[in-house]
Amino acid sequence: MGKVLVVDDSALMRKLIGSVLGEAGWEVHTARNGAQGVEQLLAVEPDVVTLDINMPEMDGLTALSLMMAARPTPVVMVSSLTEQGALATFEALALGAVDFIAKPGGTISLHVDDIRAQLVEKVAAAARSRAGARAPRRAAAAPVPAAAPAPAPAPRPTSVRTFGAASTAMAAARPAAPVAAGADQVGGVVLIGVSTGGPRTLEDILPALPADFPWPVLVAQHMPPQFTEAFARRMDALCALRVSEVAAPVALEAGRVYVARAGTDLALSRRLGRLYAVPKPEAAGMHWHPSVEVLVDSALQVLEPQRIVGVMLTGMGHDGADAMTRLKRAGGRTIAESEDTCVVFGMPQELIQRGGASLVLPCTAIAAQLRHWLR
Template identity: 35%
Template sequence: MSASTPRAVVVDDSHFMRTMLSDMLENGGVTVVDTAADGAEAVEAVLDHEPDVVTMDLQMPEVDGLEAVERIMAERPTPILMLSAHTADGADVTFEALEKGAVDFFTKPGGEVSTRMSSKEEQLVRKVKAVAGADVSGGRSSRPGGRSRSTSTTAAATDYEEGATVVIASSTGGPTVVERVVAGLPRAADLRIIVVQHMPDAFTGRFADRLDAASEYDVREAEDGARIGGGEALVAPGGKHLVVAGAGGGRLRTKLTEDPPEHGVRPAADVTMRSAAETVDGPLVGVVLTGMGADGAEGVQAIADAGGHVIAQDEASSAVFGMPKRAIELGCVDDVLSGDDVPDGVLDATKLEVNA
């Protein structure tokens, strides 16, 4: 695959959408080698053409998008971008698709579809190209296990520094990795966790619910003025920056802003990490996981400058090695770890030196 001209299969049960998506991708330098009207046709097209990327509709007759993802990942693993409805129900099904192996998703606009979709053409093309470069060869970790660490960790809370804060940045390919990381952190560590995952507003609430169910932490989507203490976690809501506005009494106070996007995204991890570096009064860990672009690099640099510990996901386990690579290039990263090893890295960074 040429980095600039990936080959794509477009899957949608609407002829209009197939045509429009194909035109948008072709205009953006993506070669559409075939289209499919349902999941069964999609599997055939992937086997016939061996594309670099598939855009996959979720709701289709006969064989739907979920089943098609499962079949493709079993028969010929291929990077898949889901096209999802911008609704809570759409979010639930989309997360299922990500668990089955899809790399990322793009929300379909409502209302006047042709007008609003055209306005998102550049964003779609950029995301398709990023997903086309994702590694789905099997080097990445398995799906989340749910409370995986709680049965093996017996450490007492006194083994960890008090008031430690962890800020996690993630984008393309990130939701399942974030879920494993948070699930791998024991409640005994008493961490304060903030997650900034590039994701639209209809999805971040559902994402917080999933993290809450998968981990020992009390996880919720952040609201303006939200406070968290040890054993709690916040997810930055789609469409707003999350700022750490104050710290005291073992708790963090946050605020939400609609300041301009950074790196083309809101929430941006850089905003949250910079504010955490300025405000947090205890041990601070910055984590940059898989994703395209450079968000998080400047933020972890600020954390490092403030004396915090920085972890980046390694290339082998990253779907898209953009954000971690940029952070590593800045020279502020303490540990480069696989996605599955990030929880241990966080715990090592927050354990007390009992033999010092």
């Protein structure tokens, strides 16, 4: 399998993570803090690193920055299930980490089986990833404003979780949601499916969409519970569009991004002549959640295919590939991220191999294509 370096200040976590990965065939090396981890990175030259965020002497974010400068290596962060841990995790992904895994709650030794399969899968995927192919960064590009001065934003509905982290200038650039005539009040929907490497990739796409973008955008990002709320807050601060985690059924509006809540699957439904985003219990039989397959199939049940655009981004597995292929064959439009910019090419590759991609584009060109299609 190769060599893995486990960096954690907890001797118990080093033992448990090392044991799980050792049983999976990895040659395991350990370090007890960030400083020792950087030293071991250069001495051992591992194929992948698992890196705790909260450590004494040198924390995980500092260690990650030094690792990316000294010897870019695929890194999987080990994060606590707290708001602070989630925010630090997204900072780590911006700095170049490939993925993250949440520490099991409670007595760690009693809950390690909860993350065993996920840990092995993510470390293996990270080792195969294109880590270091894209330069680390701390902030996304400035959001694209509306073409003309916009009125003050409308009050945000209480049926979704919304956040006030955006600046005053950002809020002023966001137009009030239009009160349009017609059955749906939106022309169509953009559906984004993404997994490993997704948060950073979405920072190349969503902030490049203008505040007057005409269709709502729905995102199914594979994440564990507790993280999608912080992710939506981060994206809301970076984007001209309003970004919300969907915590309850909400009527879709143009100029908004709806992030599927972890622990649920997101579906579209029609209620009283309007389109709604509805969180549902995770579908049995689906391996990945929030499920891209469920999201796209639900859209096909309530909208004509010509009113749906599917975007498949970086990630392992094949979630959504079948549904987006059905979308394209029915007359919809789809984009697969190209291998050149994917952290993990699995999901886009599956879509391309099925003949389900209308276009194959680097992530940095996707926002421009969406603007072109929907102008």
